[in-house]
Amino acid sequence: MTRTLCLFLCLAATLAAAPGGALETVETRAPTLPVERTPFHAPVFRNDAVAMLNVLLPPHRIAPYHEHSRDFAYVVVRESPTLVQNWGDAAPASIRWPRGAVGFGAFSKQSLTHKAENVGDSALAIVGFELLEPAPRGRAPSARPSRFEQIIDNERLRGWRLALKPGETVPAFTQTAPGVRIVVEGGELIETDAEGAGQNLALQPGAFQWRDAGPARALRNAGDTTIEMVEFELK
Numbered sequence: 629m630t631r632t633l634c635l636f637l638c639l640a641a642t643l644a645a646a647p648g649g650a651l652e653t654v655e656t657r658a659p660t661l662p663v664e665r666t667p668f669h670a671p672v673f674r675n676d677a678v679a680m681l682n683v684l685l686p687p688h689r690i691a692p693y694h695e696h697s698r699d700f701a702y703v704v705v706r707e708s709p710t711l712v713q714n715w716g717d718a719a720p721a722s723i724r725w726p727r728g729a730v731g732f733g734a735f736s737k738q739s740l741t742h743k744a745e746n747v748g749d750s751a752l753a754i755v756g757f758e759l760l761e762p763a764p765r766g767r768a769p770s771a772r773p774s775r776f777e778q779i780i781d782n783e784r785l786r787g788w789r790l791a792l793k794p795g796e797t798v799p800a801f802t803q804t805a806p807g808v809r810i811v812v813e814g815g816e817l818i819e820t821d822a823e824g825a826g827q828n829l830a831l832q833p834g835a836f837q838w839r840d841a842g843p844a845r846a847l848r849n850a851g852d853t854t855i856e857m858v859e860f861e862l863k
Contacts, residue, residue: 660715660741663758666694673838677761677862678808680836683754685710685746693743696735699784702756703810703858704729705834708748715741722747725754728812730779730787730858736762755810755834759784759862767805767841769861773798779858787860792817792849800844807861811835816851831855 663681664671668691673680679698685691687708693715704725713720725731733740736759746752769786772778775798776788785807790798794815800822814831822844839859849855 661692661694663694663696663700666691669694673836674760675838677759677806678757678838679760680755680757680808680838682834683752683756685744685752687746687749687751690745691743693741695739695741696733697739698758698760699732699734699736700756700758701732701780701785701787701808701860702730702754703812704752704754705810705812706751706753708746708750708752710752711745711747713743720745725752728789728856728858730789732780732782732785734782734784753834755836757808757860761862764863767861767863769805769807769863770801770803773801776859780860783863785860785862787858789856789858790847791854791856792847793854794849794852796849798847800846802844803839803841803861805861805863806838806840807859809837809839809857809859811855811857813854813856815849815853815855817855818848818850820846820848831857 663669664679668683668685668689670682671679672682704727707725707727709722709724711720712723764783772788776790778786779789780787811831811833814833814835817829817831818826819829820826828850
């Protein structure tokens with residue numbers, strides 16, 4: 629079993645038996661919040677296709693019970709030990725999503741209500757997006773160069789991880805479906821188009837971009853640190 633598949637299965641399991649703090653029974657259940665109104669879940673971008681969420685859960689704080697009802701993809705940017713409790717479970721599960729872990733929940737088919745408590749001494753940071761389109765649109769994602777490691781592929785999206793050391797490059801490729809980039813580790817990236825014009829980008833951990841399908845682009849790490857990011861294309 630690959631590391632990515634193992635992480636995906638573990639994340640899926642905890643997102644269906646996930647975080648929490650003090651136990652709550654059915655009799656004492658507080659009102660369930662929509663995910664975009666949950667404490668420490670900040671809506672940061674929205675278009676016709678996706679709604680981006682920046683989840684930053686401070687140390688020793690709780691995100692109370694909230695419901696996921698749309699398909700949801702996410703990337704863990706900063707890790708911290710967490711208690712996750714699904715609604716109806718007798719006890720929370722203790723987990724630690726590793727930095728860079730990627731997950732997907734098909735919550736349009738079966739919704740999930742859970743809560744999370746960060747029991748560590750550093751913030752837990754997750755960047756994710758809900759898919760607003762009710763069904764796939766029939767888009768065909770890219771064939772990416774070999775430096776991209778494909779890490780997820782399902783009926784809604786395809787995703788790749790890219791890690792570039794200083795000076796490393798990716799040959800030009802064309803993105804054939806729109807999607808999202810999420811930065812895990814930042815640095816200075818240069819994107820060069822087919823005419824040779826380059827754009828320098830200063831990437832920060834947790835930053836994201838909506839990226840339309842478009843012309844060929846090549847990539848180069850122009851900084852002195854390793855860049856790591858995850859890119860998704862929507863189907």
